[in-house]
Amino acid sequence: MARDLTFHIFRYHPEDPQSYPHLETFHLEETVGMTLFIVLTRIREEQDPTLQFDFCCRAGMCGSCAILINGRPDLACHTKTMDLPEEITLLPLPVFNLVGDLSVDKGSWFRKMNERVESWIHRDGSFDPAALEERMDNRTAVEIYELERCIECGCCVAACGTANMRPDFLGAVALNRIARFMVDPRDQRKEQDYFEIVGTDEGIFGCMGLLGCEDICPKNLPLQDQLGLMRRKMGWSAIKGLFARK
Amino acid sequence: METYYTDLLCIGAGLAGERVAVEAALHGFKSLCLSIVPPRQSHSSAAQGGMQAALGNCAMADGDCPDIHFVDTVKGSDWGCDQEVARLYAEQAPIAVREMAFWGVPWNRVVGGKSTYYKGGKVFEKVEPKENEGLITGREFGGISKWRGCHTSDGTGHTLLYAMDNVCVQMDVPVHDRVEAIALIHNGITCMGVVARCLKNGRLRVYLAKATVIATGGYGRLYRETTNAVINEGNGAIIALNTGVVPLGNMEAVQFHPTGIVPPNILVTEGCRGEGGTLKDVNGDRFMPVYEPLKQELASRDVVSRWMTHHIRQGLGVKSPYGDHLWLDIRHLGRAHINSHLREVEEICKKFLGLDPAEEMIPVRPAQHYSMGGIRVNKFGEVYGLKGLFAAGEAACWDLHGFNRLAGNSLGETIVTGRIVGKRVVEFLEGYEVRFDTQVIQDAYNKEEGHIKTIIQRQNGPEKVFALRKILQDELMDRVSIFRNGPDLQKAVGKLQELYDRSDRIGLHSQDQGVNPELTLAIRFKGMVRLALCVAHGALMRTESRGCHAREDFPERNDRDWLKRTLAFWKEGDTLPGLSYEPNSRVWELPPGDRGYGAAKIICSEDPVVCGLEPGEPTAAFNE
Numbered sequence: 001m002a003r004d005l006t007f008h009i010f011r012y013h014p015e016d017p018q019s020y021p022h023l024e025t026f027h028l029e030e031t032v033g034m035t036l037f038i039v040l041t042r043i044r045e046e047q048d049p050t051l052q053f054d055f056c057c058r059a060g061m062c063g064s065c066a067i068l069i070n071g072r073p074d075l076a077c078h079t080k081t082m083d084l085p086e087e088i089t090l091l092p093l094p095v096f097n098l099v100g101d102l103s104v105d106k107g108s109w110f111r112k113m114n115e116r117v118e119s120w121i122h123r124d125g126s127f128d129p130a131a132l133e134e135r136m137d138n139r140t141a142v143e144i145y146e147l148e149r150c151i152e153c154g155c156c157v158a159a160c161g162t163a164n165m166r167p168d169f170l171g172a173v174a175l176n177r178i179a180r181f182m183v184d185p186r187d188q189r190k191e192q193d194y195f196e197i198v199g200t201d202e203g204i205f206g207c208m209g210l211l212g213c214e215d216i217c218p219k220n221l222p223l224q225d226q227l228g229l230m231r232r233k234m235g236w237s238a239i240k241g242l243f244a245r246k
Numbered sequence: 247m248e249t250y251y252t253d254l255l256c257i258g259a260g261l262a263g264e265r266v267a268v269e270a271a272l273h274g275f276k277s278l279c280l281s282i283v284p285p286r287q288s289h290s291s292a293a294q295g296g297m298q299a300a301l302g303n304c305a306m307a308d309g310d311c312p313d314i315h316f317v318d319t320v321k322g323s324d325w326g327c328d329q330e331v332a333r334l335y336a337e338q339a340p341i342a343v344r345e346m347a348f349w350g351v352p353w354n355r356v357v358g359g360k361s362t363y364y365k366g367g368k369v370f371e372k373v374e375p376k377e378n379e380g381l382i383t384g385r386e387f388g389g390i391s392k393w394r395g396c397h398t399s400d401g402t403g404h405t406l407l408y409a410m411d412n413v414c415v416q417m418d419v420p421v422h423d424r425v426e427a428i429a430l431i432h433n434g435i436t437c438m439g440v441v442a443r444c445l446k447n448g449r450l451r452v453y454l455a456k457a458t459v460i461a462t463g464g465y466g467r468l469y470r471e472t473t474n475a476v477i478n479e480g481n482g483a484i485i486a487l488n489t490g491v492v493p494l495g496n497m498e499a500v501q502f503h504p505t506g507i508v509p510p511n512i513l514v515t516e517g518c519r520g521e522g523g524t525l526k527d528v529n530g531d532r533f534m535p536v537y538e539p540l541k542q543e544l545a546s547r548d549v550v551s552r553w554m555t556h557h558i559r560q561g562l563g564v565k566s567p568y569g570d571h572l573w574l575d576i577r578h579l580g581r582a583h584i585n586s587h588l589r590e591v592e593e594i595c596k597k598f599l600g601l602d603p604a605e606e607m608i609p610v611r612p613a614q615h616y617s618m619g620g621i622r623v624n625k626f627g628e629v630y631g632l633k634g635l636f637a638a639g640e641a642a643c644w645d646l647h648g649f650n651r652l653a654g655n656s657l658g659e660t661i662v663t664g665r666i667v668g669k670r671v672v673e674f675l676e677g678y679e680v681r682f683d684t685q686v687i688q689d690a691y692n693k694e695e696g697h698i699k700t701i702i703q704r705q706n707g708p709e710k711v712f713a714l715r716k717i718l719q720d721e722l723m724d725r726v727s728i729f730r731n732g733p734d735l736q737k738a739v740g741k742l743q744e745l746y747d748r749s750d751r752i753g754l755h756s757q758d759q760g761v762n763p764e765l766t767l768a769i770r771f772k773g774m775v776r777l778a779l780c781v782a783h784g785a786l787m788r789t790e791s792r793g794c795h796a797r798e799d800f801p802e803r804n805d806r807d808w809l810k811r812t813l814a815f816w817k818e819g820d821t822l823p824g825l826s827y828e829p830n831s832r833v834w835e836l837p838p839g840d841r842g843y844g845a846a847k848i849i850c851s852e853d854p855v856v857c858g859l860e861p862g863e864p865t866a867a868f869n870e
Contacts, residue, residue, distance in 0.1 A: 015447045015760045032567060033509060035598075045712040049764035050756040054283070057475045059512040060597055061404065061590065062287040078597040099424070099446050100761050107284035107423035111415065120412040121350040133301075133344040135380030136355050142586070144352035145398050148405055152286050186350060219593075 003030040005081060007039065008089040009051070013100045023089070024048075036069065036076035036090070040102075052101035060218065063153030066093055067102050073155035075218045093158040095167075110152050110173075117174050117197055121181070122189045140185065147180035147226070149219050156213035156223060162206045169206045170198065172213035172223040179226040182233075191237050194230075204231050247691060248451040250422075252278040253675055255439055255455035257427045257482055260288035261403070261657070262639025263461030264410045264419070265664020266671060270457075271417040273672045279421040280442060280453065282477055285411050289463050289475040290660060293403025294515035294590055296385060296395035297657035299339035303381040304356050305372045306363075310392035312336040317836060319655060322389045322546050323648025324793035324803065325838040326499070326618075326811075329831040331625050331646050335655075335662050342661045343382060343396050350409040352398050353382040364522020364579055366535070366542055385587075386520040387653035389546035389843070395654040400515050400590045403657055410661075425451070428769060430458070430485050430635070431690040437635035438682055440485070441694045443769070448760040450698075452691060456680045457634050457671050459627075460486060464617035464640040468778050470719040472614035473506050473513035482641040484773030486621045487780070491631040493813035493826075495622035495643030497777065498784035501651055501794045502551040502728050506613025509568035510598055513615065514591045514608060516653040519543045521587055523576040525554065526607065527562040530573075541843040548650040548794040549844035551612035555728050558611070566609065573607035580604070612728060616640065616656060618647040618794070619781070622813060627667030630813075634680060636671060638663040645811065648830065649793025701768045707753020711768045714752065718745055718778055726782045731798045735786035742782055743821050746775045780814040780823045787825055788812065791846060805838045805851035 005028050012021040026043050037058050044051045053076070056064040060078040067076050068091040070084065081088070096104035113119075156172040163169045178194050181187045198204050204227055214223040254270040256263040259281035267277035281288065302310035315336040320329060347353055358376035362369050374383075384393040398405040414421065424445040431438045431452070439454040462482030466474030486492040504525070505514050519525075524532050525543055534542045537553045545553075554572055557563065563570030576584060576591070581604040584592050588603075595603045621637040622630045623644055629635040638644070639660045646659055725738035749772045756764050790804035791797050811830050814823040838851065 013758065013760055016758065035510075044763060048756070049712065049754075050758045050762050052761060052763060055476050056283050056287045057289065057292045058510075059292060059594060061292050062283075062289075062475065064283060064287040080600075103761075105424070105446065107281075107421070110284060110286065111421070114412070114415045118416075120416040121348075127345050127348045129341045129345070131344075133347045133353075133382055136352075137380060138355040138357045138383075141352040141355050141398070145401065145405065148352060148398075148408060149401060151291070151404070152284075184350065184352070186348075 003086055005030050006087045007043070008087070009102065010091045011101055012098065014098055015100070030081055034081040036079045036081070037065070039081065040076065052099065052103040054103050061151065063151035066153040066155050066158070067091065068093060068158070073158040073216050075153060078218070093154050095157050095163050096154060106152070106154050109154070113170065113174050116170065117177050119177050121184065121187050123186060124188065134186070136185065140183065143183050144180060147176055147183065147221070150176055150221055151219060153218060155216050155218055159212035159216045161208050161210045161212065166206070168202045170203050172227070174198070175204060175230060176221060176223055176226050179230060191233060195234050195237065198230065199234055204234070248449065249454065250278065250451065251454045252276045253455065254278070254457045254459065254671055255280070255453050256459045256461055257440065258288070258461035258463065258639070258641065259285035259421045259423070260290035260461060260463060260639065261407055261410055261660035262664045263459060264414050265661050266459050266461065266636070266638055266668040267419045268410070268413050268417055269665060269668025270671055270675065271419050275672065275675050277419045278453070279414070279419060280425045280427055281421055281423045282426045282445060282481070284423045285414070285421045286407060288407060289478055290407045291404045292475060292513070293657050294400040294513070295387065295517040295520065296397030296402045296654045297339070297343065298387070298390065298394045298652065298654035299343040299396050299658060300336065300392070300394050301340050301343065301382055301384065301396065302392070303378045304383040304393055305374045306386065306393035307384045310394055312340070314392055315339065315394065318390045319646065319652060320836045321841045322650055322652035322655070324650055324841060325805070325809065326496070326648025326792055326830055328625065328645040329835050330833045331644055333835065334625060334666065335646050335659065338662045338665065339658050342658070342665055346406055346409055346661060347382065349413050351405050353396055354398055356381050356383045367522070367524045367532070367578060385517060386544065387516050388519065388541070388544045388550065389652045395517070395520065397517070399586065400517050400588050406657060406661065426481060426766070427485055429690055429694050430489055431687055432489055432632055433683060433686050434491055435633060436680065437632045438680060438686065441690050445761055445766065448762065448765070450691065450695060452687060454682055454687070456678055457636065457674055459667065459671065460621055460635070460637040460641050461639045462641045464620070465777055466614050466617060468718065468722050468774060468781065469614035470723040471506065471511045473503055473511055474614070479770060479774055480777045481770065482637070483621055483777055484770065486629065486637070487776055487816045488773060489632065490815065490817050492635070493622045493630055493815050494780055495619055495645060496649070496784070496812050497619035497780040497814055498788055498795055498812060499618035499649045499793065500614060500781060501547055501616040501618060502612040503547055503615030504550040504554055504612050505574050505610040506615070507594065507599060508566060508571040508609040508611055511613040512594055512598055513613070514574065514594060514610065515588070516547070518574060518576050518588060518591060521576070521583070522579055523574055526573040526575050527557060528564045529562070533557050533562070538843055545843040546650050546652060546841070548796070551728055552796060554612055564609065571609045571611040574610045575607045576603050577605065577607065616651050618649065618651055619643050626670040627663060628670065634674070636667050638667045645830070649795055698765070698769060701752065701765065702754060702759060704751070704753045706755065707751050709748050709751045709753060710755060711752045711764060711771050714745060714748060714771065715767065715774070718742070718775060722778055722781065726785055729796050729798050730785055732786065735782055738782045739779065739786055742775060742779050746772070746779065746821055749775055776816055776823070783823055784812045784814055784825060802847040802849045804849040806849045809838065809851055
């Protein structure tokens with residue numbers, strides 16, 4: 001028999017002076033293959049047309065629909081109700097500024113993050129349209145793509161103890177991004193250049209090792225490995241630096 | 247009035263929009279992008295398979311060159327494309343791919359030596375040339391004669407978009423996200439920017455620019471079953487059509503992709519078949535070799551989608567609560583291969599269907615996928631009818647794709663047109679001065695403000711906008727679909743006109759005047775009905791079958807009467823688009839002929855005369 005699902009959904013429109021933060025309850029009968037994308041779309045179309053939430057690709061590839069689902073950050077589009085209990089609480093991701101209800105402003109946050117880690121290939125010279133492409137070992141290309149699979153959904157930031165306490169913390173997504181450029185032979189930055197960005201307590205030393213980021217990453221990225229690797233590399237680099245000075 | 251000023255305004259921050267913005271920024275101009283979502287969540291990110299470019303690096307691409315890419319594209323389009331544009335594109339694509347490598351895309355590379363591949367369920371061996379090791383490799387797609395699909399696993403769109411957006415960050419190109427352009431500001435001759443609505447607070451803004459580019463993607467969400475992101479409601483085409491002076495081209499050319507998964511209509515890439523996956527029916531039998539002995543699963547998308555629909559109509563589909571479907575089988579490729587080359591597919595299957603594609607077959611059926619039609623532009627991306635207005639990517643009808651787009655030619659189009667239109671925009675901006683007429687700006691602003699007020703004042707009007715959108719999507723899905731016929735199209739046009747009337751009686755069922763999603767849709771909805779009418783009416787009038795446009799009552803491709811492109815205009819007060827026609831192409835390098843797949847009768851034309859470009863004509867100027 002189909003279950004009657006109860007959804008407690010966070011409501012608040014910060015632009016509206018009449019609005020105040022609260023949970024509102026909605027009911028829906030569960031259908032086969034129901035996802036939270038179907039749930040939220042149906043609630044908006046059938047029960048409350050003002051409900052704000054974000055979806056874009058609705059296929060687990062763009063990262064727009066991350067929310068807290070019974071306390072855990074995940075993509076709403078690929079979350080099936082059959083994997084959830086009858087009572088489901090949906091909240092917006094913490095850390096990010098609230099736009100309204102379940103919708104948060106990730107655009108500004110991620111733009112700033114990308115500016116801070118200088119998320120582009122640093123190289124001299126300009127593109128020569130007449131030249132062949134530079135060669136690259138396919139294993140290197142695959143290694144870069146493994147780290148570039150991040151979709152900036154914000155789950156790792158929302159699940160991070162440090163990011164929830166201090167707004168200047170870069171978060172696992174930024175450290176992963178730096179790791180991606182460190183393995184890319186096209187980026188001419190030196191280790192020291194990367195460490196200047198992440199070698200502080202806003203970067204790798206701010207992490208408390210709670211592993212929330214890696215536990216919840218919807219793309220299963222090895223976020224903690226990257227952080228550990230970077231700390232070790234930075235250590236070696238510091239030791240090498242000491243000897244070089246003598 | 248909150249006003250922003252810039253040299254170049256890009257509406258849309260996907261691959262095409264950002265590529266144009268970067269080109270202008272590289273030349274010292276101020277670019278600004280608007281986007282209704284954060285730029286990295288644009289629909290470009292969902293493209294999986296790859297982009298075509300004739301690099302000729304891998305074994306199966308030996309001897310490839312732009313000429314062959316050009317021929318594949320023209321055949322793919324069923325001779326509906328602009329051949330000058332196809333030529334420009336095929337020659338620029340390799341440069342664009344290499345440029346993206348320069349900017350950081352981790353393209354898969356050639357690995358020298360022996361390796362195996364699958365075709366039609368059987369395994370074959372190939373030897374990759376040692377001397378090409380490390381160069382960008384390619385994969386096979388439908389309708390192409392050489393393996394030229396450059397890719398990064400099956401996350402190609404994602405890596406391209408991230409690299410492109412990285413360059414925007416590097417070049418300091420601002421992206422105002424959660425901002426929707428709702429009207430162009432123009433005086434009937436010159437475009438001066440847009441009136442936009444902030445989707446964070448619901449307030450109106452004005453963006454003034456010397457040059458404006460529309461790059462908002464397609465209009466797939468006019469259909470109920472579509473692979474498109476929920477944001478693809480045709481916003482850019484709507485504001486262009488609403489000017490009354492800008493035509494849309496070939497709106498009836500709507501592509502269905504063979505492998506949308508059932509039920510959620512999420513796409514699994516054509517790379518599945520390119521890598522050797524097969525289609526099977528309820529009995530577990532392959533059927534494409536029966537219909538298309540030569541190309542089999544790798545005929546073009548329009549052809550495969552039609553045969554699938556035909557096969558289901560024969561009663562050979564698999565019954566399901568969501569209607570009949572067929573199977574896509576990639577099990578024989580093996581877990582290791584799926585894990586490395588088709589990992590997004592694997593993830594989609596596991597997450598959305600709860601099945602493991604290495605063990606089980608994937609339920610698929612054709613779903614709306616791509617809009618070949620769009621804002622009509624010339625080969626430089628200049629929009630017909632308004633000075634200072636450009637369009638690029640899926641939003642435009644540059645007419646690379648004619649009546650059917652080949653796999654890997656849409657990602658290609660975004661960055662190739664991005665470069666070409668970008669260069670034209672730079673030429674345009676150099677030395678150009680625009681006069682902003684404050685009265686025109688104020689009028690445009692007042693008009694939009696008034697329109698929104700009217701909608702808000704119709705509190706509790708009889709029509710609900712979400713319900714009307716459903717009717718619209720059903721109508722296109724059921725009657726303006728893979729197979730079309732006169733009576734159904736006529737019915738669809740009637741129903742849509744009725745809907746057009748009803749859209750004036752939409753009442754809001756909510757009070758919220760801020761970011762209210764009901765209001766946001768209500769502002770956009772009438773434009774969506776106009777687009778739908780352009781699709782349905784254009785399809786009704788085109789009494790032939792070409793590419794994706796398959797008329798059961800006119801099964802022949804009629805080159806005698808229909809070697810032409812539909813232009814649809816909308817004059818204020820009309821209830822149907824006005825249609826006119828122009829020749830598909832000015833240049834006919836390749837005379838109309840048989841595609842080599844999807845055999846159909848052709849009513850031949852004496853014309854056009856095969857001709858090439860004169861020496862020194864613009865194509866050459868674009869080959870750096």
